[in-house]
Amino acid sequence: MAQETLTLIEKTAFLKSVEELSSIPTEALAELAGRAREIHFDAGDTIFVEGEPNRGSFLVVDGVVAMRLGGAVVRIARAGMAFGELFLAEGEPHKMSAEAMEHTHLLNVTTDDIFDAMSDYPDFGAAIIRSLSRQIVKLGARVVELENILGRFHTALVKADIEPPAPRDTEESRG
Numbered sequence: 603m604a605q606e607t608l609t610l611i612e613k614t615a616f617l618k619s620v621e622e623l624s625s626i627p628t629e630a631l632a633e634l635a636g637r638a639r640e641i642h643f644d645a646g647d648t649i650f651v652e653g654e655p656n657r658g659s660f661l662v663v664d665g666v667v668a669m670r671l672g673g674a675v676v677r678i679a680r681a682g683m684a685f686g687e688l689f690l691a692e693g694e695p696h697k698m699s700a701e702a703m704e705h706t707h708l709l710n711v712t713t714d715d716i717f718d719a720m721s722d723y724p725d726f727g728a729a730i731i732r733s734l735s736r737q738i739v740k741l742g743a744r745v746v747e748l749e750n751i752l753g754r755f756h757t758a759l760v761k762a763d764i765e766p767p768a769p770r771d772t773e774e775s776r777g
Contacts, residue, residue, distance in 0.1 A: 606642075608663070610632065610635055610636055613635035613638055613640075613709065614631050614632045614635040616635075616661075616709070617631040617634060617661070619682065620661065620682050620684070621682065622684070622730075622732065622733040623729055625725060625729060626723065626725050627725060629723075630719055630722065630725070630726050633719065633722075634711060634715060634716075634719050635709075637711060637712070637715045638661075638710065638711045639709070639710045639711075640663075640708070640710075641660075641707075641708045641709075641710055642706070642707050642708075643665070643702035643705070643706045645702060645703060646701065646702065647701070647702045647706075648699065648700070648701055648702075649700035649706075649708070650696050650699065650700050651696065651699045652670075652671075652696050652697060652698055652699045653696065654695065654696050655692075655693040655694070655695060655696075656687060656690040656691065656692055656694050656695070656696055657692075657710060657712070658686060658692070658711050658712040658713045658715070658716070659684055659685070659710070659711050659713065659716060660684065660685055660686050660708045660709065660710050661684045661708065661709045662679050662680060662681050662682065662683050662684075662706065662707075662708060663681065663707040663708060663709060664681050664705075664707040665680075665681065665702060665703070665704050665705055665706025665708075666678060666679070666680055666703040666704050666706065667679040667680075667685060667700050667702055667703065667706055667708075668700070668701050668703050669685055669698050669699070669700050670698060670699045670700070670701065671699075678703075684733070685700060692712060716730070
């Protein structure tokens with residue numbers, strides 16, 4: 603089966619269609635699109651594995667990607683969404699794994715290219731910060747939700763005269 607290949611104009615239009623990038627000047631997106639590498643994966647293919655060297659960020663053109671930490675799915679990325687670990691330098695080991703859940707078409711942009719775009723186009727950097735801020739808010743809400751579930755679970759165990767497990771020793775609990 604022949605793999606779809608996008609022209610520079612199509613890549614730029616795709617980037618402009620990504621909500622977080624829609625306010626970025628087209629010139630900046632065209633420059634980034636020119637550096638982006640297209641990759642295709644079939645269902646079940648591994649995109650990267652925890653511990654492998656970082657290859658930058660990925661934008662889903664089409665398909666679905668599951669991000670896993672250990673064995674747990676922590677995020678699903680669909681068309682128009684980005685994933686990867688921007689805080690890692692090129693070559694640093696991934697903290698998560700990514701797997702294509704169906705045939706998936708991605709654009710891959712190196713971390714250096716993203717930081718260059720942020721330096722050259724401050725609007726691009728602001729869009730990245732807004733996107734990361736939204737993700738932090740979502741993660742905070744998820745933590746609160748999980749704490750509430752654990753609280754109800756703890757209460758149910760105590761009511762059933764079952765000794766709840768002791769909290770794990772963490773940096774935070776040691777003070």
